[in-house]
Amino acid sequence: MNLLWARQKILMARQYIFWPQLATGSHGGFAKVTASSRLFGNIFADTTNSDNGKYIEWADVVLSPGTWQIEWLGDIGPDYGIGHVSFAGVDTGARLDQYNGTAVVNSIVSDTFVVNSRTRGTLRLDVDSTTGGNYRFGCIQVCLTKITPGQDEGRSIDDLPWHYDVPPWSYEATTVGVVTATQSNTYFWGTRYEVSAQNDHLDYRVFLPAGTYTMRHYAPRSNNRGISTVTLDGSSIGTIDLYAGAVSQLTTNIAGIVVPTTGSHNLVFTQATKHGSSSGYVWGANWLAFRRTA
Amino acid sequence: MIAVEAAEIYPWFAGAKSGGTLTITSSQAYYGYWATTAQGSYFETSRNIRSGTYRFSRIGRTDSAAGIATITNRGVTVGTLDGYQAVGAFGAIAAVAGLLLRNGALRLTWSTKNGSSSGYSSYTTMARLVRTGA
Numbered sequence: 001m002n003l004l005w006a007r008q009k010i011l012m013a014r015q016y017i018f019w020p021q022l023a024t025g026s027h028g029g030f031a032k033v034t035a036s037s038r039l040f041g042n043i044f045a046d047t048t049n050s051d052n053g054k055y056i057e058w059a060d061v062v063l064s065p066g067t068w069q070i071e072w073l074g075d076i077g078p079d080y081g082i083g084h085v086s087f088a089g090v091d092t093g094a095r096l097d098q099y100n101g102t103a104v105v106n107s108i109v110s111d112t113f114v115v116n117s118r119t120r121g122t123l124r125l126d127v128d129s130t131t132g133g134n135y136r137f138g139c140i141q142v143c144l145t146k147i148t149p150g151q152d153e154g155r156s157i158d159d160l161p162w163h164y165d166v167p168p169w170s171y172e173a174t175t176v177g178v179v180t181a182t183q184s185n186t187y188f189w190g191t192r193y194e195v196s197a198q199n200d201h202l203d204y205r206v207f208l209p210a211g212t213y214t215m216r217h218y219a220p221r222s223n224n225r226g227i228s229t230v231t232l233d234g235s236s237i238g239t240i241d242l243y244a245g246a247v248s249q250l251t252t253n254i255a256g257i258v259v260p261t262t263g264s265h266n267l268v269f270t271q272a273t274k275h276g277s278s279s280g281y282v283w284g285a286n287w288l289a290f291r292r293t294a
Numbered sequence: 295m296i297a298v299e300a301a302e303i304y305p306w307f308a309g310a311k312s313g314g315t316l317t318i319t320s321s322q323a324y325y326g327y328w329a330t331t332a333q334g335s336y337f338e339t340s341r342n343i344r345s346g347t348y349r350f351s352r353i354g355r356t357d358s359a360a361g362i363a364t365i366t367n368r369g370v371t372v373g374t375l376d377g378y379q380a381v382g383a384f385g386a387i388a389a390v391a392g393l394l395l396r397n398g399a400l401r402l403t404w405s406t407k408n409g410s411s412s413g414y415s416s417y418t419t420m421a422r423l424v425r426t427g428a
Binding site for chain 1: 295296297298299300301302304306307309316318320321323324325326339340341342344351353385387397420422424425426
């Protein structure tokens with residue numbers, strides 16, 4: 001008997017979004033700068049004028065052959081430097097010149113580069129040169145988009161993205177009570193979505209290829225927060241306690257999440273319990289993201 | 295075919311768009327949105343997504359002068375989303391389900407409006423596609 005195995009077609013991504021606060025590496029004096037004049041309420045910036053070797057980078061970016069456009073959203077001004085774009089350790093030649101005679105926030109600077117073969121590597125922005133003499137760098141969001149058609153066929157699920165966002169506003173609307181949105185640029189992304197009643201839950205759909213992941217959750221802690229049990233396709237992957245005596249930002253990483261099958265999965269946060277000292281069950285998120293680690 | 299089954303869309307990074315401005319206001323979730331006013335305004339993005347049925351959801355501002363977004367995929371109309379509201383709201387979340395999509399161009403065009411709307415404006419912060427079935 002001959003067995004004919006059909007090879008499933010795998011399509012690689014044509015666009016990636018990168019957040020500087022989710023960078024896998026950085027160097028320099030980067031810090032969150034709160035500003036209600038910025039999209040998402042703040043910017044991740046190093047505002048020193050010196051060439052201190054500042055860079056940010058994102059690992060495990062998988063690009064198919066072709067021409068890619070990189071767009072950088074941030075500040076431009078007389079003291080800003082030029083971001084040199086490298087991928088998989090090679091200078092692409094793309095440059096993001098953030099110099100401008102006048103300071104302008106929420107500006108997009110772009111360039112293109114060519115990828116010759118299917119590659120998984122690190123995307124890095126180094127501020128290595130300058131038009132105006134200084135090397136400031138501030139970033140809100142970066143986007144990579146493939147602008148030439150074709151050659152998008154991957155060999156395995158390893159060619160699918162290794163990073164996935166789950167915007168908190170995109171809940172499936174299956175909550176016991178009411179989901180409230182609160183603006184606050186004290187924290188990254190500037191907005192959080194929360195429920196407040198015991199046993200409230202927030203449900204999300206997330207696409208993940210088979211593999212091992214770390215989930216990253218961002219939210220403020222306070223004295224009225226609950227404990228969420230997090231499940232993926234019905235199985236618990238951990239708990240997140242948002243109680244604290246004083247308000248502060250919490251970043252929680254739940255590592256070692258094994259996803260056995262490629263596809264869309266149900267991610268549910270249920271607030272059934274709380275810390276003994278908490279006065280309530282408020283629970284939510286500024287942002288959610290998954291990063292594949294194996 | 296194996297491809298992603300969810301995608302986030304940010305209008306300012308759309309591959310093609312007919313103008314529009316980034317408006318920042320602390321009243322809007324995430325502090326801003328991409329705004330257009332002219333009839334026929336659009337933005338388009340091209341993604342490799344797995345074919346199937348999708349829910350398209352959007353967060354932005356509703357307004358008494360907002361138009362109806364016609365959603366097309368590879369040039370074929372798949373759904374609409376009305377941004378009109380007599381009393382506008384920031385951070386409004388709206389969705390349309392049951393869209394049959396294939397990988398390729400996804401375009402939102404504001405060329406029609408609710409009978410009660412005074413314009414064709416759009417105010418979009420971000421959108422999300424989630425596959426719900428075959």
